[in-house]
Amino acid sequence: xxxxxxxxxxxxxxxxxxxxxxxxxxxxxxxxxxxxxxxxxxxxxxxxxxxxxxxxxxxxxxxxxxxxxxxxxxxxxxxxxxxxxxxxxxxxxxxxxxxxxxxxxxxxxxxxxxxxxxxxxxxxxxxxxxxxxxxxxxxxxxxxxxxxxxxxxxxxxxxxxxxxxxxxxxxxxxxxxxxxxxxxxxxxxxxxxxxxxxxxxxxxxxxxxxxxxxxxxxxxxxxxxxxxxxxxxxxxxxxxxxxxxxxxxxxxxxxxxxxxxxxxxxxxxxxxxxxxxxxxxx
Amino acid sequence: xxxxxxxxxxxxxxxxxxxxxxxxxxxxxxxxxxxxxxxxxxxxxxxxxxxxxxxxxxxxxxxxxxxxxxxxxxxxxxxxxxxxxxxxxxxxxxxxxxxxxxxxxxxxxxxxxxxxxxxxxxxxxxxxxxxxxxxxxxxxxxxxxxxxxxxxxxxxxxxxxxxxxxxxxxxxxxxxxxxxxxxxxxxxxxxxxxxxxxxxxxxxxxxxxxxxxxxxxxxxxxxxxxxxxxxxxxxxxxxxxxxxxxxxxxxxxxxxxxxxxxxxxxxxxxxxxxxxxxxxxx
Numbered sequence: 001x002x003x004x005x006x007x008x009x010x011x012x013x014x015x016x017x018x019x020x021x022x023x024x025x026x027x028x029x030x031x032x033x034x035x036x037x038x039x040x041x042x043x044x045x046x047x048x049x050x051x052x053x054x055x056x057x058x059x060x061x062x063x064x065x066x067x068x069x070x071x072x073x074x075x076x077x078x079x080x081x082x083x084x085x086x087x088x089x090x091x092x093x094x095x096x097x098x099x100x101x102x103x104x105x106x107x108x109x110x111x112x113x114x115x116x117x118x119x120x121x122x123x124x125x126x127x128x129x130x131x132x133x134x135x136x137x138x139x140x141x142x143x144x145x146x147x148x149x150x151x152x153x154x155x156x157x158x159x160x161x162x163x164x165x166x167x168x169x170x171x172x173x174x175x176x177x178x179x180x181x182x183x184x185x186x187x188x189x190x191x192x193x194x195x196x197x198x199x200x201x202x203x204x205x206x207x208x209x210x211x212x213x214x215x216x217x218x219x220x221x222x223x224x225x226x227x228x229x230x231x232x233x234x235x236x237x238x239x240x241x242x243x244x245x246x247x248x249x250x251x252x253x254x255x256x257x258x259x260x261x262x263x264x265x266x267x268x269x270x271x272x273x274x275x276x277x278x279x280x281x282x
Numbered sequence: 283x284x285x286x287x288x289x290x291x292x293x294x295x296x297x298x299x300x301x302x303x304x305x306x307x308x309x310x311x312x313x314x315x316x317x318x319x320x321x322x323x324x325x326x327x328x329x330x331x332x333x334x335x336x337x338x339x340x341x342x343x344x345x346x347x348x349x350x351x352x353x354x355x356x357x358x359x360x361x362x363x364x365x366x367x368x369x370x371x372x373x374x375x376x377x378x379x380x381x382x383x384x385x386x387x388x389x390x391x392x393x394x395x396x397x398x399x400x401x402x403x404x405x406x407x408x409x410x411x412x413x414x415x416x417x418x419x420x421x422x423x424x425x426x427x428x429x430x431x432x433x434x435x436x437x438x439x440x441x442x443x444x445x446x447x448x449x450x451x452x453x454x455x456x457x458x459x460x461x462x463x464x465x466x467x468x469x470x471x472x473x474x475x476x477x478x479x480x481x482x483x484x485x486x487x488x489x490x491x492x493x494x495x496x497x498x499x500x501x502x503x504x505x506x507x508x509x510x511x512x513x514x515x516x517x518x519x520x521x522x523x524x525x526x527x528x529x530x531x532x533x534x535x536x537x538x539x540x541x542x543x544x545x546x547x548x549x550x551x552x553x554x555x556x557x558x559x560x561x562x563x564x
Contacts, residue, residue, distance in 0.1 A: 104413050124410040125403030128452050131386050156471040164459055170410050173455075177446055177467055182478070184466035185459055189438040192481070196464070199477055 003253035005150050005225070007142070011263035014145070018270045019057040030277040031060035032116065032269075033082050036094040037075065037101070038068030043094050050092070053266045059273065062088075068098050075101060076109050083111040089277040090116030092269070095167070113279040116272045119167065127171055130178045135272055140172045142264030143204065143225055152202065152223050152253055155180035160200035162186045162193065162213075162241070168206050168227060176202075193217075205241040212241045221252035227261045285535035287432050287507070289424070293545035296427070300552045301339040312559040313342035314398065314551075315364050318376040319357065319383070320350030325376050332374070335548045341555065344370075350380050357383060358391050365393040371559040372398030374551070377449070395561040398554045401449065409453055412460045417554055422454045424546030425486065425507055434484065434505050434535055437462035442482035444468045444475065444495075444523070450488050450509060458484075475499075487523040494523045503534035509543045 022029060032054055036047050047063060054061035064078055075093075082091045091114045097103050104121075112122050118135035126134035136144070147154060159176050163169035164187040173183045184196050194217045197203055201219070205212060206227035218224070224247055226240035240257030248254050255261055304311060314336055318329050329345060336343035346360055357375075364373045373396045379385050386403075394404050400417035408416035418426070429436060441458050445451035446469040455465045466478050476499045479485055483501070487494060488509035500506070506529055508522035522539030530536050537543055 104411055121407030121411055121413065122403050123407065125405065125407030128406040128410060128456070129386055129403055129448050131403065156473055158473070166411050170456060170459065173467075174410070174452060177452065177469075180469075180471045182466065182468050182472040184464065184478075185455075186464050187459075187462075189462045190464040191438055191440070195481055196466075199474070 002248045002251055003150060004248075005146050005152075005223075005253055005255040005260060007146055007255060007261055007264040008259040010146065010149050011267035014267040014271060015053065015057055018059075018267075018274060021274060022058045027281060028087065029058060029060050030089045030273055031062065031087055032090045032092065032273050033062045033064060033085075033088045034092045034094060035064045035066065035075070035078060035082075037066045037070050038098050040096075043096075047094050049266060050269060053270060054273075057270055059270065070098075070101075072101055072105070075106055079106065079109045083109075083114065086280070088114065089280050090114050090273040092117050114276055116269060116276050118171070118272065124166070124171065127174050127178075135275065136175065136268075137167050137171050138268040138272060139168050139227060139261060139265045140175055141271070142261055142268045143172060143227070144175060145268065146225070146255065146261070146264055147202075147223075150253060154202070157181050157201040158199055159183045159202045159204065160186060160196040161204045162190075162197075163204070163206035163227065165206075168204075172204060207241050210239050210241060211243060214243070215247050215250040218247070218250060220250050222250070224251045224254040225261065226255050226257050228257065229262065284530045284533055285432060286530075287428050287434075287505075287535055287537040287542060289428055289537060289543055289546040290541040292428065292431050293549035296549040296553060297335065297339055300341075300549075300556055303556060304340045309563060310369065311340060311342050312371045312555055313344065313369055314372045314374065314555050315344045315346060315367075315370045316374045316376060317346045317348065317357070317360060317364075319348045319352050320380050322378075325378075329376050331548060332551060335552060336555075339552055341552065352380075352383075354383055354387070357388055361388065361391045365391075365396065368562070370396065371562050372396050372555040374399050396558055398551060398558050400453070400554065406448070406453065409456050409460075417557065418457065418550075419449050419453050420550040420554060421450050421509060421543060421547045422457055423554070424543055424550045425454060425509070426457060427550065428507070428537065428543070428546055429484075429505075432535060436484070439463050439483040440481055441465045441484045441486065442468060442478040443486045444472075444479075445486070445488035445509065447488075450486075454486060489523050491523060492521050493525060496525070497529050497532040500529070500532060502532050504532070505535040506533045506537065507543065508537050508539050510539065511544065 051061035082088045091110045118137040123135045159181045161169050164185050173185045177183045202223040204225040210230045228241040232239050333343035364370045373392045400419040405417045441463045443451050446467050455467045459465045484505045486507040492512045510523040514521050
């Protein structure tokens with residue numbers, strides 16, 4: 001019987017707990033600041049979803065929308081102002097940024113205790129060091145919570161991650177390695193992907209290529225964590241990297257798309273914000 | 283014909299270049315401070331080797347030897363003093379530390395521009411981010427220099443690293459991943475090590491277990507980077523993780539032990555120190 005790793009229901013549970021935590025606060029409410037630069041539609045949609053999630057939990061959300069021509073100094077000065085604003089608990093810069101901006105410098109300007117996305121170099125370095133203080137990137141922590149909640153064994157397991165981004169693949173690899181998994185990080189240049197997927201007990205995939213692997217290219221009983229958001233067919237149906245119905249015939253556990261990693265990423269943003277709130281109100 | 287990745291000769295070349303750079307400096311000489319805590323014999327030997335390497339290149343080396351009972355505050359205050367001392371370019375804390383000390387807090391106290399060992403969380407995070415400003419850990423950069431000098435292809439290759447430490451396995455994995463390799467990080471809990479070694483174009487091993495893999499467990503033509511320092515037999519002969527003569531029959535390229543990664547690690551410490559010197563004299 002294939003286990004469905006339902007992220008929607010777990011995310012609901014997490015948000016409910018946060019709403020109760022917020023209701024019990026005696027001081028001011030937590031507040032998230034989101035900086036969005038330019039007019040990318042997908043980015044605007046993501047920001048909207050994040051702010052709406054805040055509202056569900058009675059968390060304040062502020063959007064700072066900058067023109068696509070905003071320069072580096074302008075963006076940095078916004079972040080510095082938010083760093084120094086004691087009513088702001090978390091700062092999130094919606095990615096991707098317009099090409100003329102230096103992403104790393106901008107991200108690394110966020111003060112460590114407000115790094116709600118866990119993307120600064122200090123938090124990334126803490127993760128490498130196995131420092132429990134690290135703030136994990138939302139998607140990475142969302143996957144960890146899913147695996148933990150649904151009791152998927154990590155220690156000693158072979159994990160193949162098909163994605164090597166700073167936000168997903170690299171931090172997820174370090175996290176699972178720290179937890180005792182043997183981790184392979186594959187990507188576009190990988191020459192024999194299926195050798196890695198066939199050997200894996202857990203596959204985490206975020207390629208944006210629907211059907212990147214099929215159920216003959218995995219081990220029976222494998223856990224599939226599908227992180228991708230793809231639109232397919234004339235009706236632009238939302239799908240992941242794998243064909244859910246086909247893969248479920250072979251997998252031991254699998255996340256649906258939608259309703260798997262996606263809602264978890266949003267819920268964990270609020271979890272991280274609550275951690276930032278505590279750090280900023282010590 | 284198996285290529286021998288001679289680290290001794292490359293290290294000599296690097297040290298000669300540094301000696302010339304130092305001779306051409308118009309300001310003060312570069313200076314390394316090494317903190318050693320306790321009386322571990324191997325640690326004392328390593329510190330001695332590092333200071334001697336400095337002397338070969340006319341670099342000043344200062345050893346701060348603390349008693350094994352030194353407490354956290356004492357160690358931190360030494361580092362802070364060195365951070366603020368403008369005549370010190372690099373600060374190295376010899377590992378391992380006595381168990382009562384908090385290693386991460388101590389390492390992360392080193393100011394970023396004097397982090398000659400590349401072990402602080404900021405430098406580790408920069409590495410994850412692919413930030414070129416990162417200071418690589420000496421062994422990791424030593425391996426990179428060996429692979430580069432001897433023209434071993436990295437991009438698109440399958441790499442298996444048998445070590446998942448903060449100093450070797452994890453940063454080496456990120457570095458080679460950033461360079462386009464498909465990287466697997468294996469360790470003590472890996473259940474089918476040979477599946478990973480047989481699939482690898484490059485194997486980097488640092489387990490401390492002599493003969494951890496033999497020449498039947500690798501692909502013909504593989505590059506072997508042997509990072510280990512093991513002593514074997516009644517005469518305590520220095521060997522690596524692999525049997526050099528046996529592995530050389532199958533490998534396309536291989537580092538000897540001694541004379542491979544070891545001397546490179548020491549030479550790169552000086553390279554990193556020169557980078558710190560430039561950062562501190564901007």
